[in-house]
Amino acid sequence: MSNVSMRRVVITGMGAISPFGAGAETLWQGLREGHSGIRPLRHPDAGRLKVKVAAQVPASFDPAAHIDERTLPLLDRTSEFALHAAREAISQSGLDFGDGVLGLRTAVIVGTGVGGETTQDEQSKRLYADNATRVHPLSIVRLMTNASASQISIAYGLRGPTFAVASACASANHAIIQAGQMIRYGLADIAIAGGTEACITYGAMRAWEAMRVLADETCRPFSANRRGLVLGEGAGIFVLELLEHAQARGATILAELAGSGMTADATDIVSPSADGAAAAMRQAMVDAGLTPEDIDYVNAHGTGTLANDSTETRAIRLAFGAHADRLAVSSTKSMHGHALGASGALELVAVIGALRDSVVPPTANLDQPDPACDLDYVPNVGREMPVRAALSNSFAFGGLNAVLALKHAP
Amino acid sequence: MNDTTQQQVFDIIAKQAKIDVSTIKPESTLKDLGIESLEAIEVIFDIEEHFNINFPDQQGANFDSDTAQSLVDAVQKALDDKVAAGEGSD
Numbered sequence: 063m064s065n066v067s068m069r070r071v072v073i074t075g076m077g078a079i080s081p082f083g084a085g086a087e088t089l090w091q092g093l094r095e096g097h098s099g100i101r102p103l104r105h106p107d108a109g110r111l112k113v114k115v116a117a118q119v120p121a122s123f124d125p126a127a128h129i130d131e132r133t134l135p136l137l138d139r140t141s142e143f144a145l146h147a148a149r150e151a152i153s154q155s156g157l158d159f160g161d162g163v164l165g166l167r168t169a170v171i172v173g174t175g176v177g178g179e180t181t182q183d184e185q186s187k188r189l190y191a192d193n194a195t196r197v198h199p200l201s202i203v204r205l206m207t208n209a210s211a212s213q214i215s216i217a218y219g220l221r222g223p224t225f226a227v228a229s230a231c232a233s234a235n236h237a238i239i240q241a242g243q244m245i246r247y248g249l250a251d252i253a254i255a256g257g258t259e260a261c262i263t264y265g266a267m268r269a270w271e272a273m274r275v276l277a278d279e280t281c282r283p284f285s286a287n288r289r290g291l292v293l294g295e296g297a298g299i300f301v302l303e304l305l306e307h308a309q310a311r312g313a314t315i316l317a318e319l320a321g322s323g324m325t326a327d328a329t330d331i332v333s334p335s336a337d338g339a340a341a342a343m344r345q346a347m348v349d350a351g352l353t354p355e356d357i358d359y360v361n362a363h364g365t366g367t368l369a370n371d372s373t374e375t376r377a378i379r380l381a382f383g384a385h386a387d388r389l390a391v392s393s394t395k396s397m398h399g400h401a402l403g404a405s406g407a408l409e410l411v412a413v414i415g416a417l418r419d420s421v422v423p424p425t426a427n428l429d430q431p432d433p434a435c436d437l438d439y440v441p442n443v444g445r446e447m448p449v450r451a452a453l454s455n456s457f458a459f460g461g462l463n464a465v466l467a468l469k470h471a472p
Numbered sequence: 473m474n475d476t477t478q479q480q481v482f483d484i485i486a487k488q489a490k491i492d493v494s495t496i497k498p499e500s501t502l503k504d505l506g507i508e509s510l511e512a513i514e515v516i517f518d519i520e521e522h523f524n525i526n527f528p529d530q531q532g533a534n535f536d537s538d539t540a541q542s543l544v545d546a547v548q549k550a551l552d553d554k555v556a557a558g559e560g561s562d
Contacts, residue, residue: 112529274513274529333509 071242071319072471074308075157075301077150078411079143080398081117081294086150089298089408090415092397093423094444099398100280100292107264113276116262117294117399119143136203137213138178139260143297143404144210145217148254152218155301156313157252159218169250170215170224171241172299173233173257175403176266177226178205183263210258214299222250231363233257233403234298235456235464238410239322241302251304256407258297267293275367281400283364283393283425284371284439286432291365294399298407305472315471317414320451321350327461334370334457339363339377342463343453347381350467352451354385357467359422359452361409362439364393365400372434374455379437390447392440396426406456406464413468416449477551478544484518485540498541508536519543525550 078085081099082092092099099117108114125142126134128149137145152159159165181204188194203209208226215224223244227237234257241255270276270293277290308315323345327338347354363374371393379386394412401408412423421444428441454466478498486493489505496505502512512535516527527546 272513272517274516274535278529330509 069246069248070305070472071245071302072305072308073300073316073319073414074303074313075151075153075155076298076316076411076414077147077154078296078298078408079119079123079146080296080408081119082398083120084123084146086298086411089398089411093394093412094415094419094421096424096426096442096444097397098280098426099294105262105264105267111264111267112271113267114278115280115292117292117401118262119295133213133217136200138181138204138209140174140178140180140258140297141204141210141213143260143295144172144258144299145213147256147258147297147299148214148217151299151301152254155303156311157301159220162219164252165219165221167222167251168220169222169241169244169253169255170211170220171227171237171244171253171255172211172214173227173229173235173237173403173406174207174210175228175230175233175259176261177207178209179261179263179266181205183265186265214254220254228403229462229464230458230460231400231402231405232456232458232462232464234406235454235466236324238300238302238319238406238466239324239464242319242322245302245304251307253302254299255302256297256299257404259402259404260295261402262293262295277366280427281366281396282427283362283366283396284375284432284435285428286430288366288368288371290367291395292399294401295404296398296401296408297404298411300407300410317417317471318469319466320352320469321346321348321467323349323463323465325463327463329461331461332459334373335461336373336376336380338461339374339455339457339463340380342465343377343381343455346453346465346467350451350469352467354382356451357382357385357453358390358447358449359413359416360389360391361413361452361454362391362393363455363457364395364425366393366395370457372432374457375435375437386437389438390422390440390445391437392423392425394423396428406454406466409454409456410466413452413454413466416452417468417470420448421446422449477548480522481519481544481547482540484522485515485543488515488518496540498539500540501537503536512536519547523547523551525554
């Protein structure tokens with residue numbers, strides 16, 4: 063491991079499209095202020111749905127304002143989000159791929175839980191409900207799960223390892239970890255990585271309703287009156303870079319991706335296991351060369367479901383021991399909702415903001431303490447405090463855990 | 473009618489739990505019968521499909537802790553509500 067860990071990975075750009083609108087800074091400012099992106103559901107079939115709220119990208123988001131008209135017809139909403147966020151991140155990084163050489167050493171790895179769900183839903187409706195005889199000829203290139211990664215690669219001429227990662231709600235974290243490993247192991251010097259999701263379709267919403275895990279009014283992680291998750295959407299894309307590469311060109315470093323942990327519960331397809339999550343957190347700390355006492359903040363998976371929040375609390379106690387009581391833990395899903403395969407990416411924006419500005423974003427809507435959730439969740443109001451290092455948790459249906467360890471820029 | 477509803481609900485539970493229907497007692501919870509998590513959601517779905525009713529969401533609660541009798545009562549209430557709403561003949 064020693065010569066591998068010589069290659070350190072830093073983040074030199076971030077971009078996001080979220081329920082707060084376009085821009086990673088917009089998202090971060092909303093989260094640190096404790097604002098909510100959860101609104102009444104905006105959908106043509108909202109009247110036929112039980113679910114009444116969602117954390118949707120605002121209707122003012124206009125892909126045509128940012129993406130050229132020849133590319134637009136090729137894109138599902140997931141790729142519109144991803145391309146938009148990638149442009150912001152790459153622009154912030156100051157990297158120029160125009161010479162055609164740097165692109166060879168650049169990977170593109172984008173997580174998504176379900177891929178082109180909007181396209182899938184629209185074309186299925188045409189076939190099965192409208193009895194249309196034809197579907198749109200670009201349906202396949204829009205809906206394929208790797209479309210977002212491929213579109214970013216094409217837009218910037220990035221010719222390194224490029225693919226999608228799918229692990230439901232942990233997709234973004236798995237993608238970011240994979241990208242970091244690419245750089246560590248010398249397969250790339252730069253990676254464009256993150257997650258994207260746009261899954262607020264009639265079909266998907268009905269499926270979530272049937273599972274009975276959606277909250278009816280808002281998302282209340284760790285609160286005794288929590289009633290489930292609120293679906294969200296959006297994308298977060300980052301520029302990961304070899305430390306030496308970033309330093310050599312005098313780039314502004316936002317944070318260091320110091321380590322990661324990945325485990326599977328291998329128990330139940332939905333019920334989470336505290337052991338699996340704790341093992342991933344421990345692994346991330348060891349990989350980063352950090353002890354529990356070095357960590358000041360954990361951005362929790364914190365979905366607001368009965369099962370997750372108490373199990374995650376137990377997992378944090380298992381991983382951190384006595385230090386668990388000195389940690390700030392918050393779930394920003396209380397504000398940006400659960401964007402499934404993009405969640406970890408939106409949450410990484412929050413963690414980078416916390417490290418940079420020394421402010422921990424709150425857990426909104428936490429108004430009834432639950433004895434089974436007994437950590438410091440920074441309820442309702444953000445907190446100014448130094449954050450030396452942080453973990454960001456993502457746990458997926460299927461029992462898949464992916465945890466990032468972040469440190470201050472070196 | 474009540475017995476019939478009860479019998480039908482118990483049959484659905486027995487099928488999911490893969491147990492003899494005679495082992496189900498009104499006070500048995502789904503968890504007692506070995507039905508947890510997603511399987512409990514499936515039982516609810518099967519009951520809704522069978523009777524063509526919609527159970528309200530049990531926000532913040534687990535179906536695992538529902539007793540067989542409480543499910544029968546909930547079905548009966550949903551059927552009564554349907555009749556009251558004039559939809560009883562569909």
